[in-house]
Amino acid sequence: MKKVAGKCTAGMLAIMLCSGLLAACGGKSDTADSPGTGGGTDKGGKQVEVTMITWESAEMNDKIMAAMKSFEQENPDIKVKLIPTPLDNYGVKINGMLTAKKAPDIFMTGNDMLLDNASKGLLYDWTSMAEQDKTFMDGFYKGVTDSWHYDGKLVGLPGLLNTYGIFYNKKAFQDAGLTEPKIGWTYDEFFADMEKLSSKQGGVDQFGFYASVDPFMTSLYSVSAGGAPFADAITSPAKVEISDKFVEGVEKYKNAIASGYMNPPTFDLTNVMSSFKQGKVPMTLQGQWVADDLIRTAPKELEWGFAPMPVVNSQTEIYDAVGWCSPASIQNPEAVWKVLKYLDSKMYEEVLPKTPVAPAAYQASSSAYFDALKTAGHPEVGESIDHILKSPSTQPVRFLATWTGKANPFIEASWKNVLMGKAPITELNTMADKINKVISEAK
Known part of the structure; x- marks a missing residue:
């Protein structure tokens, strides 16, 4: 544990x-x-x-x-x-x-x-x-x-x-006049919330959402919206796919990063939970084990909560x-x-x-x-x-296959650049083609 x-x-x-x-x-x-x-x-x-x-x-x-x-x-x-x-x-x-x-x-x-x-x-x-x-x-x-x-x-x-979900600062939501996240909240609410919770007071970026978003996390948006998952199986997937709904999800995260509503993928998240305890982080993506640490060590005045990932149409989760x-x-x-x-x-x-x-x-x-x-x-x-x-649909957290070490470098080479607008969205298709070649050669 x-x-x-x-x-x-x-x-x-x-x-x-x-x-x-x-x-x-x-x-x-x-x-x-x-x-x-x-x-x-x-x-x-x-x-x-x-x-x-x-x-x-x-x-x-x-x-x-x-x-x-x-x-x-x-x-x-x-x-x-x-x-x-x-x-x-x-x-x-x-x-x-x-x-x-x-x-x-x-x-x-x-x-x-x-x-x-x-x-x-x-x-x-x-x-x-x-x-x-x-x-x-x-x-x-x-x-x-x-x-x-x-x-x-x-x-x-x-x-x-x-499991993985959103830890949030209740006071930050109250001060912004927002409804707290809860089971069944939507991606529209999620992105609107991070916008209202962000600021640039004193020239310092205050992001509304702190997270390291990867293709597997973005896959939740795609599947919830009725699109194909990034990887088609939890263990030993036969292929990866960049569907229209996946691209739609990427664009939402990309726009949030460009607008300063969430941190860029190069941002150092090492101390994010320390900042959360100080009341400086409105929302952050974390594993549920963080709750135990917050219960034991967070200041008593810190009011926090936890909610699952949002949905577009249907529930899908990773664990x-x-x-x-x-x-x-x-x-x-x-x-x-x-x-x-x-x-x-x-x-x-x-x-x-x-x-x-x-x-x-x-x-x-x-x-x-x-x-x-x-x-x-x-x-x-x-x-x-x-x-x-109890989700009716689950997606992989990461690749679980013997070829993982050969596939992950292609994600590392493309993903961050796409999210930061340094590479066109079509680069995701190139990334997928290279990963699918690795999968094919491993069969």
């Missing part, structure tokens, strides 16, 4: 190898006591040890393992063992352990990392377990497990979800997840599956009230998160997030 590289826990992981962890966990034969074997027992009735690794802080790991004590009491034949690891270079450490067949039975993962490891055949296929446990699988928010499949196989379970997966080499899948289910449900029900950073992907367990927000005096955050997660 940690924010990583600006994306919450769920986001991107730094990836560098640390031989120290491998030495601590490896260095011996693949025996029953080694990570990744399902523990120190067999089917003879002895206790099974299930090992796990997370990227969380020591404090968070303590909360997780305290919650797992109840699981062990309910399942005395299973012992859950946490293998500590520093967050730094987590991804490469795990990849090294997977390659060496020394990975723990369960490890925390992001969607990108999951699909990359699955493409290499390194992850356990939970499809048969899931098919036998339909009641449990039906408990997830609709659609959230889709991107946890690879080649038709379920290779992990989402744990926590990251992503972090969760859990297992190496292909596990020895006791039944025991590991039991632990996975508990992590995704009961564990979060115990931990989220203490650390309300993100909603659980397992819908019933997310109520603990929403209750914590209500207690903190911000029920609108939970209501907006629940609305986002």
